[in-house]
Amino acid sequence: MRTIRIGVAAALLASAAGLSAQGAGPAVSASATAHPDQWPALAMKRQRDPKVEARVDAMLRRMSVEDKVGQLLQVDIASISPKDLETYKLGSILNGGNSAPNNDEFAPAPEWLKLFDAFYDASVKRSDGRPVVPVIWGTDAVHGDNNIVGATLFPHNIGLGAMRDPELVRRIGAATAAETAATGIDWSFAPTVAVVQDDRWGRTYESYSEDPSLVASYAGAMVEGIQGRVGGDFMRPGHVISSVKHFLGDGGTGGRDQGDTRVSEQTLRDVHAAGYMTALPAGALTVMPSFSSWNGTKLTGNKSLLTGVLKERWGFDGFAVGDWNAHGQVPGCTNEDCAAAINAGLDMFMYSGPKWKELYANTLREAKAGIIPAARLNDAVRRILRVKVLAGTFEAGRPSSRPFAGKFDLLGSAEHRALARQAVRESLVLLKNNGVLPIKAGANVLVAGAGADNIGQQAGGWSITWQGTGVTNANFPNAQSIWGGLSEAVRAAGGTAILSADGKYTAKPDVAIVVFGETPYAEFSGDRPTLEFSPDDKSSLQLLRRLKAAGVPTVSVFLSGRPLWVNPELNASDAFVAAWLPGTEGGGVADLLVAGRDGKPRADFRGTLSFSWPKRLDQYVLNRRDPNYDPLFAFGYGLSYAKGGQVSKLDEARPANAGGDQNALFVRGRLAPGASFRTSGAVTQARVDRQAQEDSVRLTFAGAGELAVEQAQPIDLSRESNGQLSLILDYRVTRAPTGTVTLGMAGGRSATVPITGVLRNAGSDWTELAVPLRCFADQGVDMARITRSAVIAATGAAGIDVSGIRVASAPPGPVICGQR
Structure with a gap:
């Protein structure tokens, strides 16, 4: 089916059905003013270097106010050309979710490097004697270098959380950084350290866990993987700048993107800030404030948090970069004019749209008029210059000349694919096994379901395209579908495997593996009114029930970005595996499901739930700290071959007023x-x-x-x-x-x-x-x-x-x- 696209920009749609804000902890105060003295001080591993500071100060003294204001802007490559940077010396560019070289989201890696060269060359072209400050490029490399065709895509964060393996997370961060550096790009908008409290949110899969301590155990490790360790390989070639996001409380908005987190300051600190407690001491160079609000006040304009807590109390000396035009949502602001955000503590605007020159002109006017005080302007620019010095931007030279640039063999390399496959093995959670797993040697296996041979579905959102839609297996050349891995494993064990997406067969199989679940989405598109899996399409359930009625033992492999109410699907399955969004290494699923020729498991399940699994579809808020905690499978649950267990028949009652997906008109x-x-x-x-x-x-x-x-x-x-x-x-x-x-x-x-x-x-x-x-x-x-x-x-x-x-x-x- 072909697609016709009309329009040049679009608005986002979240679920419009009753998404109430919530949070754990004491009663909510209406105040959105933080008290920094009630927050812990952080012991930073990276201390200020007097030589770096002197270098930054020297540049700052020679910069004009026009130069300084330019550093405050980051503009999407869809809205700006390299030629523009010959005149406007901007601080940064980015590729937004759907932006790419030549407007081609499937552009090969060399085209990305070529475009960065063009932007870089324009940014350093000047003859007026004022400082040359190279531009830096930011990208959302959130589960691998996911914008690039051929890159290794690791499990999304929710799967990584199930591993309970911070060292593996560190190695994943390093591999992602190396593949990002291969395209010359020097800044990744990762990690997301949201502590999600309502699983209806479309970004739940970007969170490691509902539990703050688990998020904290990963945040610092991922930053060290991306940037390198302070005192060791920090910002050496192959590492890139990290951005910890989204500051603060993005996981508490009641399941609605860009919503309002209504919690006390204590809960904001003790639950939602957990990731920053390890990410910032690990040396994170940038922080991204959230689109969302805290008690009615936009985070991008909250001075008590951006300046009072982040910079003054915690001592963060990197810079704060906005989210996609988020400054335009601050009261009194537009996308093209927002001194209030800068004065609150934002250091760099992230802007997309054709009017970025208006944002520049308005900010310049406000800086000259003192609406943005000179001290605040200089502080923001000093922070940006400091990060660029620490990142080696001034010495790195043209992107294509850098040590890792052009090493496109790193994309989907054997080493990185093995790392991703290990992560898949460690992330799978066995929820049910009534004697059917592992698949016996020599078995005749039917592999069914829409997700079985669909790499895009198993990778999820932020996989080449923003929402993960519009892709085919051909767009993932260094990847293996779940079917591909199962076929190899079954044949290696002396059996036969047949792929039939609709589950039809001629000869009755010994066992069926059905791969199904959520189709790809990212923020807004992924927000849901309830936790019912696929309320508008029960074809997967019908397939499971058809196989059960035929007496075929059935294993469900469930692809999802969050725990969902699947009681009917669980009842229709003899075994049920929560596979999350495993990325490009589908073979990791087969490593656990299929026995070797000797009949023994080739590997055992070790993943355990980092999010509680709902007993009812209306259990949106289901966190182990909450009152009346009553999950189907509790936080930390996970079966294994060594530790078995069966699941009895579950209640399939569905509330009569349960809503469907409001996005599906x-x-x-x-x-x-x-x-x-x-x-x-x-x-x-x-x-x-x-x-x-x-x-x-x-x-x-x-x-x-x-x-x-x-x-x-x-x-x-x-x-x-x-x-x-x-x-x-x-x-x-x-x-x-x-x-x-x-x-x-x-x-x-x-x-x-x-x-x-x-x-x-x-x-x-x-x-x-x-x-x-x-x-x-x-x-x-x-x-x-x-x-x-x-x-x-x-x-x-x-x-x-x-x-x-x-x-x-x-x-x-x-x-x-x-x-x-």
């Missing part, structure tokens, strides 16, 4: 809770089949008319207008339009984009059309009160079948804002 024949179809004018609707009976709607326009998805209650999308999700339509044309056709959205006022040309050129095949939400926001739609989330309107005769309307990340590729 119309999927598989069902409308999201609170949504309804409303037609007007000369249009009729009827149900037709695509993948299931009556799962699509047929629209027949005899003249002017419209179909709208109306919300019973307005959806608040005001926070989400900053990002990159789209309104996506799955459709086919049954009659070419004779008039104009538009796709729209309404909130306060209505806005539309023309899609007539798209429909006329579509043919009769099923097609996907993506319209960034920002196209509507820019036309004045009140994103805080979306009452009509999708409107298809025609002025003349037309025929359109629609099988899906949803909010998600558009597949890779260039976009426009309409086609007439």
Whole structure:
């Protein structure tokens, strides 16, 4: 199926269904002012070097205010060209979630290095005698160098948390840094040290654990892996700058991205700050403040935390870099003007959009006028220069000339793949085994499920593309699917393996392994209203039950970015393995599931839950510190061959009012809770089949008319207008339009984009059309009160079948804002 993308930017959509904020600990104070004297002082391993300080001071004295303000800006490569840096001496560039060289997310590694050379060359070109300060490039290398085709992708953090192995985490950090350095890039936005308290959050898989002590045990180790050890190989070639994120309390927002963490200062300190207690002493050079709020105040503008706690109490002397246009959410600010964030303690804006020169001009004006005091400006620039000196930026030279640059054989190297495979083995958690594992030598094995031969699904979000969507196995050349690993292991043990995604077979197998789970997502798109696995699609459960009814012993391998309510799936399985999001080394799954020729396990399970597993789908807040803690599987649970155990039949009762995914406005024949179809004018609707009976709607326009998805209650999308999700339509044309056709959205006022040309050129095949939400926001739609989330309107005769309307990340590729 081909995809049509419309628009140049998009807003993000989080679940609009009852996502309440929460947190563990004492009663919440309404105050968002921290008291630094109540926070512990930190013993930093890295002390200030007088020679570094003198060098920084000397540069600072020679810099103009224009130079200084330039250092405060980091701009997305999709919004800026190398030529711009000849005039604007900016501090940094980044590649956002969907940004890449030549607008090609599948660009080969040499293209990344080539583009960094171009930016670097422009940044150091000057003849006015003022200091040359090279630009640095930041990237989200969050589970490996995940933007680069061919890189090793390790299990996401939730899987690493199940390992309980800080030394392996350190080695993973070092391998990720080496592969990042191979492309010349010198800064990774990792690690995420969120202590997630509500698993509905779409970034839960970026958290090591619900438990602060486990997060603390990993944070410092990962920083040392990425940057090297202070006093040892710190920032030596092959290491890159680390960024600890998202400061502070991002895991306590009630399951909603960019939400509000309503907790006491004690809980903020003792639970949510745990990772910083080890990451900062390990020498972390940058910290990224959160999009989210603490007790109603945006973290990016909270001076008591950014300055009072982070810098003054803790003694952090690196710099604070903002998240994606997060400064624009600070009260009184816009994306192009936010002195308040700098004055609160932010040192570098992260900006995406075409108006970055306005941000520069406004910041320069405010610096000259004293709105940003000279002392604050100098402090921010001093911190940025200090990091660049410590990172060796000034001596490193052109990116392609650096010691690790161009060593593309490091991407997916045998050593790194072995490390990733070890991490997969250590991260799997055996939840149930009623005598079927390990798979016996010589067995005839059926391997089924949509995730069995799907590297993109097993890798999850932040895997080449931001949301992890729009990829195929061919995009992962140095990888192995779970099917690939199982096939090898079964054959090595003298058995046979057959792949059948739908689970159909001709000869009854001895055992079936079904690989299924969540499809890839990242923030916003991954937020959920409940913890029910796949409420809108029960095909995996139906497959399991079909095999059970046929008397086939069945092993479930569950791919997910969080614990989910899967009681029906557990009941339909003889064994159940929580595989999380294992990355590119699917063979690590087979290492544990399939016995050797001698009939003995080749390795045993050692992973244990770093997140509590829910007994009910409404157990959003399920942390072992909480009152009335009642999980299905407790924190630390995990079976093994050495330590067996069986699971009895589980309760499958589902609350009658359990909601579906609010992002899925119309999927598989069902409308999201609170949504309804409303037609007007000369249009009729009827149900037709695509993948299931009556799962699509047929629209027949005899003249002017419209179909709208109306919300019973307005959806608040005001926070989400900053990002990159789209309104996506799955459709086919049954009659070419004779008039104009538009796709729209309404909130306060209505806005539309023309899609007539798209429909006329579509043919009769099923097609996907993506319209960034920002196209509507820019036309004045009140994103805080979306009452009509999708409107298809025609002025003349037309025929359109629609099988899906949803909010998600558009597949890779260039976009426009309409086609007439």
